[in-house]
Amino acid sequence: MTVRSISIKDVARRAGVSPTTVSRVLNNSAHPVNSKTRRRVKAAIAELNFHPNRLAQGLINNKSHLIGVIVHDLSDPYFAEMVKGMERVIIKYDYIVNIYNTSRDVDKELKAVDLLRANRAEAVVLTGGTLLDQHYREEMAGYIKELQSNGSIVLGVTAHPFNIKSIELGNSLAARLITNYLLEQGHRAIAYINGPAILGTTNERWQGFQEALLARKIPIRDKWIVAGDFSFEGGRRAARQLLDEITGLTAVVASNDEMALGVMWEFKNQGLAIPDDLSVVGIGNIPAAKYAYPPLTTIALPIFDLGVQIGEYLINTLGDKGSFNDQPEVQLSLVERDSVRSLLEV
Amino acid sequence: MTVRSISIKDVARRAGVSPTTVSRVLNNSAHPVNSKTRRRVKAAIAELNFHPNRLAQGLINNKSHLIGVIVHDLSDPYFAEMVKGMERVIIKYDYIVNIYNTSRDVDKELKAVDLLRANRAEAVVLTGGTLLDQHYREEMAGYIKELQSNGSIVLGVTAHPFNIKSIELGNSLAARLITNYLLEQGHRAIAYINGPAILGTTNERWQGFQEALLARKIPIRDKWIVAGDFSFEGGRRAARQLLDEITGLTAVVASNDEMALGVMWEFKNQGLAIPDDLSVVGIGNIPAAKYAYPPLTTIALPIFDLGVQIGEYLINTLGDKGSFNDQPEVQLSLVERDSVRSLLEV
DNA sequence: ATCGTTAAGGAAAACGATTTCCATTAGCTT
DNA sequence: AAGCTAATGGAAATCGTTTTCCTTAACGAT
Numbered sequence: 001m002t003v004r005s006i007s008i009k010d011v012a013r014r015a016g017v018s019p020t021t022v023s024r025v026l027n028n029s030a031h032p033v034n035s036k037t038r039r040r041v042k043a044a045i046a047e048l049n050f051h052p053n054r055l056a057q058g059l060i061n062n063k064s065h066l067i068g069v070i071v072h073d074l075s076d077p078y079f080a081e082m083v084k085g086m087e088r089v090i091i092k093y094d095y096i097v098n099i100y101n102t103s104r105d106v107d108k109e110l111k112a113v114d115l116l117r118a119n120r121a122e123a124v125v126l127t128g129g130t131l132l133d134q135h136y137r138e139e140m141a142g143y144i145k146e147l148q149s150n151g152s153i154v155l156g157v158t159a160h161p162f163n164i165k166s167i168e169l170g171n172s173l174a175a176r177l178i179t180n181y182l183l184e185q186g187h188r189a190i191a192y193i194n195g196p197a198i199l200g201t202t203n204e205r206w207q208g209f210q211e212a213l214l215a216r217k218i219p220i221r222d223k224w225i226v227a228g229d230f231s232f233e234g235g236r237r238a239a240r241q242l243l244d245e246i247t248g249l250t251a252v253v254a255s256n257d258e259m260a261l262g263v264m265w266e267f268k269n270q271g272l273a274i275p276d277d278l279s280v281v282g283i284g285n286i287p288a289a290k291y292a293y294p295p296l297t298t299i300a301l302p303i304f305d306l307g308v309q310i311g312e313y314l315i316n317t318l319g320d321k322g323s324f325n326d327q328p329e330v331q332l333s334l335v336e337r338d339s340v341r342s343l344l345e346v
Numbered sequence: 347m348t349v350r351s352i353s354i355k356d357v358a359r360r361a362g363v364s365p366t367t368v369s370r371v372l373n374n375s376a377h378p379v380n381s382k383t384r385r386r387v388k389a390a391i392a393e394l395n396f397h398p399n400r401l402a403q404g405l406i407n408n409k410s411h412l413i414g415v416i417v418h419d420l421s422d423p424y425f426a427e428m429v430k431g432m433e434r435v436i437i438k439y440d441y442i443v444n445i446y447n448t449s450r451d452v453d454k455e456l457k458a459v460d461l462l463r464a465n466r467a468e469a470v471v472l473t474g475g476t477l478l479d480q481h482y483r484e485e486m487a488g489y490i491k492e493l494q495s496n497g498s499i500v501l502g503v504t505a506h507p508f509n510i511k512s513i514e515l516g517n518s519l520a521a522r523l524i525t526n527y528l529l530e531q532g533h534r535a536i537a538y539i540n541g542p543a544i545l546g547t548t549n550e551r552w553q554g555f556q557e558a559l560l561a562r563k564i565p566i567r568d569k570w571i572v573a574g575d576f577s578f579e580g581g582r583r584a585a586r587q588l589l590d591e592i593t594g595l596t597a598v599v600a601s602n603d604e605m606a607l608g609v610m611w612e613f614k615n616q617g618l619a620i621p622d623d624l625s626v627v628g629i630g631n632i633p634a635a636k637y638a639y640p641p642l643t644t645i646a647l648p649i650f651d652l653g654v655q656i657g658e659y660l661i662n663t664l665g666d667k668g669s670f671n672d673q674p675e676v677q678l679s680l681v682e683r684d685s686v687r688s689l690l691e692v
Numbered sequence: 693a694t695c696g697t698t699a700a701g702g703a704a705a706a707c708g709a710t711t712t713c714c715a716t717t718a719g720c721t722t
Numbered sequence: 723a724a725g726c727t728a729a730t731g732g733a734a735a736t737c738g739t740t741t742t743c744c745t746t747a748a749c750g751a752t
Contacts, residue, residue: 004408005466005496007708018732023710031711032729049492051464055404056708060737062350064401066442075426075633084420084447091446091454094461096412098442101430108437115440119400119411120351146395150351232637261637268639287421288634291578291607293614353738364702369740377741378699402738406707 006050015044026052058120066096067314068116068124070109074101077286078303079127082157085307086125086314093315095122106136113143116152123153123314126160137161153317155310158200167310170332171201174283174299175208175255181297181334182251182281183216186343191252193228193238193259202230205255205283224249228259235262243270250279250343257282257289257298264292264339275341285335294338306330352396361390372398404466412442413660414462414470416455420447423632424649425473428503431653432471432660439661441468452482459489462498469499469660472506483507499663501656504546513656516678517547520629520645521554521601527643527680528597528627529562532689537598539574539584539605548576551601551629570595574605581608589616596625596689603628603635603644610638610685621687631681640684652676 008026012019017037024033025041033041044050058064067090071079087097098121100112116124124147144154144162156166182190192209195202213220226241228234235254239262242249254260260282264274272278274294282289285300309330354372358365363383370379371387379387390396404410413436417425433443444467446458462470470493490500490508502512528536538555541548559566572587574580581600585608588595600606606628610620618624620640628635631646655676 004707008710009708019709020711020732021730024731027710029710031731034730037730053405053708054465055401055410056737057710058401058737059399059405059708059739060710062737074420074430075423077421077423080421080426083445087445087447091457091461094464096442096444096461096465099429099433099445100437101433111437115437115442118397118440119442232633258637265637265639287578288637291604291611291634292637293611293639350737354740355738365739366702366741367700370701373740375740377701380700383700399738402707403740404707405709405738406740408707 005053006048008050008052011041011044011048011050014048015041017041062120064120064122065094066098066116066119066121068098068100068112068119068121069127070100070102070112070125071127072102072104074099078284078301081303082127082307082310085304085309086311087307089308089311089315093319095315106133109136110139110143113140113147117143117147117150120150121147121152122318123155125155125157125310125314126162126164127157153314155314157306157310158204160200167306167313168329169201169301169303169306170330171204171283172208172211174301174332175205175253176212177208177332177334178253178281178283178297178299179209179212181336182253182279182340183212183218185279185340187251187279188218189224189248189250191224191226191242191246191249193226193235193252193254193263195228195230195255195259199230202255209253209255228255230256230258232258232262232265235259236266237262239263239266239270243267251340252278252280254280254282257284257286257296260296260298260339261288261292264296275339279340281340289335290337292339297337297340298335300333300335302330302332351399352394354396354398357387357390357394357396360394361387363387408466410466410468411440412444412462412465412467414444414446414458414465414467415473416446416448416458416471417473418448418450420445424630424647427649428473428653428656431650431655432657433653435654435657435661439665441661452479455482456485456489459486459493463489463493463496466496467493467498468664469501471501471503471656471660472508472510473503499660501660503652503656504550506546513652513659514675515547515647515649515652516676517550517629518554518557520647520678521551521599522558523554523678523680524599524627524629524643524645525555525558527682528599528625528686529558529564531625531686533597533625534564535570535594535596537570537572537588537592537595539572539581539598539600539609541574541576541601541605545576548601555599555601574601576602576604578604578608578611581605581610582612583608585609585612585616589613597686598624598626600626600628603630603632603642606642606644606685607634607638610642621685625686627686635681636683638685643683643685644681646679646681648676648678 008019008022012022021033022041024031025038069083074080090097102108102112141162147154154164156164158169160166194206210220223246226238228238252263254263260280264280267274267278274280282296282298285298289296289298354365354368358368367379368387370377371384415429420426436443448454448458487508493500500510502510504515506512540552572584574584598609600609606626610626613620613624620626628642628644631644635642635644
């Protein structure tokens with residue numbers, strides 16, 4: 001069905017040279033080629049509209065030019081931005097980025113790694129924290145070892161239980177920053193809405209929140225810490241729980257924006273005004289945070305940048321370049337909008 | 347650097363057979379293989395943990411197992427969902443999905459097609475409507491022809507200026523549905539906020555809106571049609587324009603959700619209550635639509651489904667399967683939330 | 693005993709590139 | 723004139739598979 005495409009031999013014939021010479025022209029090889037011959041070959045390439053077959057090149061070079069990315073949910077703008085950042089860099093070096101969306105499904109995750117192995121991916125990026133299931137960890141660890149022993153780079157983003165190089169996103173710092181901001185505005189009665197226990201992200205942010213309070217010797221009250229799941233509905237549930245059980249609260253930090261939005265929604269629904277009655281902040285700066293009413297104060301995770309840096313790291317490592325930024329760090333920033341009321345100016 | 351990986355020859359040696367036989371076992375070939383031999387080969391495969399090299403297979407089969415997807419913006423949940431749907435199907439058949447994020451940049455778009463050609467992609471999906479730039483159209487058309495003559499499938503999603511098979515998303519129907527809903531609730535003074543003129547989507551939805559009004563012989567007033575750009579800020583601008591220039595409006599349909607959210611935001615900001623003072627609807631049902639206060643009534647584009655159907659179409663076409671749904675149709679649905687007030691019960 | 697058929701397996705070519713040798717020529721040096 | 727080097731080009735092996743022929747052996751039919 002598929003037509004035989006134009007090969008280096010066709011070019012060679014047309015230019016009246018051997019395939020060897022064509023290859024040398026193609027790769028700017030050190031082996032000298034007469035400039036006249038070179039011109040003839042180039043002309044033939046152009047006339048035939050020849051493009052070297054990557055599969056053949058990959059086979060002989062033992063390079064697939066494939067970089068795999070495993071994400072939980074591509075619809076999460078968080079991951080999408082990262083992939084975009086990576087792709088921006090990687091495409092320049094003619095690498096292919098191959099995405100697997102696993103929906104936190106263990107089997108899909110394993111299948112993804114399996115395929116990446118079969119396709120001899122040169123690098124694999126594991127994003128989105130940890131699944132703690134024992135069986136999964138063992139199988140996955142096996143695959144990872146194999147990939148590594150095949151010479152693939154395996155890179156983790158945020159905490160992973162696997163023994164691989166990981167790039168830190170600054171989750172703990174993010175939580176500390178946003179909490180400090182609240183403290184600086186005079187808030188002392190601050191609730192915290194946690195993420196799902198299974199994720200590394202959850203733990204990291206929770207650490208950051210605690211550090212901020214501890215640094216000012218503000219006690220952490222168990223009742224002010226409520227469980228969440230990183231979803232909008234989870235935020236609403238948490239807000240109801242807070243409203244039922246607690247009085248005297250002046251602010252709440254939700255450990256991600258979706259939940260913060262849910263909290264704001266529920267508060268408004270119960271007749272509270274934001275930020276006048278209660279301040280709310282999140283982490284992540286997702287698009288919807290800007291659309292909220294009032295717009296949500298949050299921490300921007302420059303996730304596109306992170307993607308770019310990951311891309312650069314991979315390209316450099318794959319290319320065995322000498323020196324480069326081996327452990328990229330992203331710059332977090334506070335996005336101050338209108339969901340926080342200052343308690344100072346009273 | 348990269349280690350030579352285990353090949354079919356290693357397996358053959360270990361099992362005491364020829365590579366031919368190993369290949370036959372691997373592919374369940376019609377050529378008979380003694381069951382005892384077969385067992386030996388399988389054992390060797392397992393012991394060596396052998397996985398056939400896709401590059402080599404692709405080279406000889408003239409198959410890359412690569413499907414390219416070109417999107418404008420992966421962070422747009424719209425595209426992300428589609429990709430997820432495609433991937434869900436495609437992964438089962440061991441195809442690789444290769445995403446290019448072009449940010450509506452002509453050069454990036456061309457570069458993407460270029461790479462896909464070099465990598466011998468078996469199929470290419472072009473999403474996200476049309477860029478009308480003349481130069482771009484010509485170059486792109488050339489690439490597309492080439493891909494096709496190489497035997498690749500090229501598929502468009504929504505209108506394209508290229509002569510390729512396209513899958514319709516139901517944009518016009520979506521606009522008609524949401525407008526009809528407003529009409530059924532008794533609204534007659536309805537404003538419409540358009541998208542960027544350059545996109546096919548814009549035109550299709552605009553058609554749908556007109557059809558709905560025309561069908562009921564309701565005149566379309568020029569002043570009620572305002573320009574937009576599919577962004578949140580664009581929605582806010584449009585809302586201000588509407589507020590300045592027009593009185594007597596009871597509803598506005600924004601041609602996508604982002605703008606609808608912007609409109610709602612600005613109205614609230616100007617002291618209007620939604621839906622009591624003004625009803626607002628959108629198209630798309632993006633995640634943020636649910637988070638809005640009040641939650642936005644809109645049309646859900648079952649875009650994940652569309653992705654699944656595209657995936658199935660591609661797999662079937664690539665596999666030359668006999669009969670399948672050649673022109674998938676997605677099911678639109680009205681998501682009735684709280685941003686519309688009924689004028690009937692007065 | 694010979695023939696035909698089928699089962700079973702292997703050798704070698706092929707896919708489209710790259711790379712390692714080797715051959716030829718020209719230009720200098722002495 | 724002999725010898726050396728550098729420039730230029732090609733032949734053939736190679737990467738890891740699949741596939742097209744071939745060969746051999748076994749077995750039943752005649």
